[in-house]
Amino acid sequence: MSLNSIFQYFVPKDKKFFPLFEQAGNNLIEMSQLLKDIVNSNNPEKKKEFTRKMEDLEHKGDNITHQIHLELGKNFITPFDREDIHSLASSLDDVADFIHGAANRMDLYKVEKATEPMIEIADLLVEATEHVSKAIHELRDLKNIRNITDSCVRINSVENKADYIFDKAVADLFEFEKDAISLIKHKEVLSAMEDATDKCEDVANVLESILVKNA
Template sequence: MSLNSIFQYFVPKDQKIFFPLFEQAANNVVTMATVLVEAVNSNNLATREELFKQIDKLEHKGDEITHQIYLELGKNFITPFDREDIHALASAVDDVADNIQGSANRMLLYRVEELSDPMLKLSDLVLQAVNDLEKAIRELKDLKNVRAIADSCIRINSVENQADYIFDRAVADLFLYEKDALKVIKHKEILSALETATDMCEDAANVMESILVKNA
C-alpha cells in the first residue's frame, strides 16, 4: 500500500468535505473567467453589462464557498492536508475571483467601451490559468496523479509570466503614447486587476506544489 493510500485511509470521511468545496470554488472561477472572455469580446454594450453583472453574482457565490471552507477548517481537528495550506489555497482561489470581478467592475464603472488588445489577451490568459487551476484541484482529492497536478502548476506559472510581459508592455505603451491621463489611469487599473488574477493563480499553484512535496 502506498503512502498516499495510507494517508487517504486515515482521513475521516467528514474531512473530505474540503475536496468538493475546493472543486466548487475552482469551477466557479472558471465560469467567471469564461463569462469575462465572452464579455470583453462582445461589441454590444448592453450584453457586456449583463455579463459583468453575472460575474458579480458569481463572485458572491465564491465568497460563500470560501466562507464554508473556513467554517469547516474551524470545525475539524483533522484535515486532509496542512491547515495553513487549506487556508492559503482557499484564499488564493478567492483572490482570483476578486480580481476577475474587480476587472469587470472597473470596465463597467469607468465606462470603458473600447477594450484594448492587451485586455483581451490578459482575459484569455486568466481563463487559461483558471482552467489549469481547476484541473489541478480536481486531482488533489487522492493525489494519485501527481504528474498532472505538477504539469498544471507549470502551465499556470508560464501563463503568469506571459501575463507579466503583456501587462508591462501595455502599461509602457500607455505612458509612451496615450495623452489622455484619465484613460491611462482607467486602463492601467483594469490591466492590473487582470494581471493580478494570474498572480493569484500562481499563488494557488505554489500552495499545491507545497502540498505535493509534503505528501510525496
C-alpha cells in the same frame, strides 16, 4: 454530544473539503470566461448583463470560501494541513476577487472598448483558471503528482506571458496615449487582470507546497 457526533468529528472530511475546492475551481473558470465575454463584447446591454452575473459568481465564491473556513473550524481531522487548506481557500478567493475587480473597473470607468492586451490577458486568464481547476480536481488522489505539477508549471508559464503583455501594454500607454484619464482607466483594468494571473500563480505555489508535504 452523541457517540455518533463524536465519531463524525474524527472522521477525515475528504467528502467535505474536496468538493468545496472543486466548486471554487469551477467557479473561477466561469468567472474568467465571463470576463472574456465582457472584453470581447461591444454591446453595452450585454456587458451590463455579464457584469451582473459576475457579481453573482463572486458572491458564490465568497460563500464557498466561507464554507471551507466553517468546515475547518468544525473538523479535527483534515485531508491535509489545516494551514494549507486555509492558504488554498484564500488564494482561490483572491483570484475571484481580482477577476471580479477587473470586470467592475471596466463597468465603473465606462471602458467601452477593450484593448488588444486586455483581450490577450483575458484569454490567458481562462487558460490559467482551467489549469487551476484541473490541479484542484487531482488533489483527491495525490498519486497523480505529475498531473498537478504539470498544471502548476503551465500556470506559471501563463503568468509570465501575462506579465510581459501587461508591461508592454503599460509602456505603450505612456508612450502613445495622450488622454491622461483614458491612460489611467486602461492601466487600472489591465492591472486587475494581471493581478488575477499573479493570484493563479499563488494557487500553484500552495499546491506545490501541499505536494512537498504529502510526497
